[in-house]
Amino acid sequence: MAMTAEMADGVMRRMGKAIFKADRALLEGALTNDAEWHFAIGEDAPDGRVRKGVDGFLEGIADNNALFESLRFEEIDYAVLGDERILMTYRVEGRHRGGDAFTQRGVEIITVRDGRVAKKDVFWKQTGKGGG
Incomplete structure (x- = not known):
């Protein structure tokens, strides 16, 4: 069955609420048992930092809480891609713990x-020098 915009909206709302509340029961309802979260940066090259399952998502939330004093997502937009994918774009503002504030663009x-969410694959524009 093709995913509709309404179905995508429900998936995104359930996932967002579960992650922002860091609630195990909500995560269990929003994620598949084998769900994966691929962060924009991390040690699991080339996939960033990878966390798996509900416990992995809870660990990822704790990782973010340790790294960032604050994160605020703005300009969130998403669209259905085929039968099983959602493309989300946004601007994230935050502050590293004990460090500088930042604003970056992201895609997931x-x-x-x-x-339910089977994979959350995150890509952020990175600050610093480099080509493109």
Whole structure:
């Protein structure tokens, strides 16, 4: 069955609420048992930092809380890509713990299976020098 915009909206709202509340029961309802969260940066090259399952998502939330004093997502937009993916774009403002404030653009590719998130793959523009 093709994913509709309404279905995508429900998936995104459930996932967002579960992550921002760091609630195990909500995560269990929003994620597949084998769900993966691929962070924009991290030690699991080339995939960033990878956390798996509900426990992994809770660990990822704790990782973010340790890294960032604050994160605020603005200009959130998403669109359905085929039967099982959602493309989300946004601007994130935050502050590293004990460090500087930042503003970056982000993209996430959310893979959906049976109405729940199977993969959350995060890409952020990185600050610093470099080509492009």
